[in-house]
Amino acid sequence: MPPTDASANAGTAPVTDTGTTSPTARESRIGPAADAGADSEDTLDLHLPDEFVALFAEDTGADGRRSVGEAATATAGPAGASATGATVVGAGTSTATCASEASPASTTPNPNDLLGDVADWGPISTPAGPLHLVPVRIERDLPIISRWMNDPAVTAFWGLAGPENAIEEHLRSQLIGDGRSVPCMGLLEGTPMSYWEIYRADLDPLARHYPARPHDTGVHLLIGGMSDRGRGLGGTLLRAVADLALDKRPACARVVAEPDIRNTPSVAAFLTAGFRFSAEIDLPVKRAALMIRDRSLRHLL
Known part of the structure; x- marks a missing residue:
């Protein structure tokens, strides 16, 4: 669970405005999401059965990209095809004026869909300019991600500082996984x-620590460059994404995040982005603020 660039205002100390939540704060994002000792009547703590995972046949190339089988989603395509880097936003949405909300009633959710094809979500307009999230490609993006992760201000919350091969393992484990996490x-x-x-x-170990609901979507954000921190970009970009x-994802009713409770600029960025503070939760390596953006409240917050 990474930190969030979180800086809600200029002048914030760099160590506090670098991300959304830190991966070190949760157990493996790719491994089983449940264990024998975790049980709660209102917490969804799932381990995908082998037959279910088999639906997501993958063909992984040398560059770490994954081709998702047709069973994963009707619009599935190469998860790693796009310009520089990463991820999940779609065309036509704006933080100033949200695109009309997809109605769950008008779309039948695919029960086998983990995240859909993030690569096809396209660019989005924001007050800071067009933002495009592009799935990571190892050979192209590893050097810059490694540089960001080794920034002392970032290390404090992400805990991924180290040689490139260690960071590559963190990225590749997601890229060759079952599609439940997209870097x-x-x-x-x-x-x-x-x-x-x-x-x-x-489907993440995080679900052991809060009352998860089916299709809850989590988000982690790291603002990489020093020049982009402390400008309030965190809240702007988080709202857009x-x-x-x-x-x-019409089946998703909530977007969630868990920044370190000590990272007050990060928490402030989520509040600026329309998330609400739900609770403080104890995770393996941190005490976190559970932040939630509800579909039903998105036009009010």
Whole structure:
């Protein structure tokens, strides 16, 4: 669970405005989402059965890209095809004026869909300029992601500092996984400036720690460049991506995040983005603020 660029205002100390939540704060995002000791009547804590995972046949190339089988989603395509980096926003949505919300009644959700094809969500208009989230390609994006992760201000919350091969393992484990987590690069006006992870929170170990609902979508954000931090970009971009996820995933009723409770600029960025503070939760390596953006409240917050 990574941090969020979180900076809600200028002048914030760099260490506090670097992301959404840190991956180190949760157990493996790709591994089983449940264990024998976790049980709660209102918490969805799932381990995908082998037969279900088999529906998502993958063909992984040397560059870490994954071709998702047709069974995954009707619009599935190469998850790694796109310009520089990463992820989940779709065309036509704006943080100033949200595109009309996709109605769950008008679209029959595919029960086998983990996230859909994030690569096809397309660019989105924001007050800061067009943002395009493009799935990570190892050979292209590893050097810049590694540089960002080794920034001392980032390390404090992401915990991924180290040699490139360790960071590559973190990225590749998602790219060759079953599709429940997609690492992305964020291009603002065509320039790579952020790293994102879009994931199924209800299928993640995070679901052990809060009352998860089917298709809850989680988001992690890291603002990479120092020049992009402290400008309030976190809230602007988080709102755009959260609304895009709701537009593109009609089965999803909530977008969730879990920044470190100590990272007050990050929490402030989520509040600015229309998330509400739900609770404080204890995760393996941090105490987190559970932030939720509800589909039903998106036009009010």
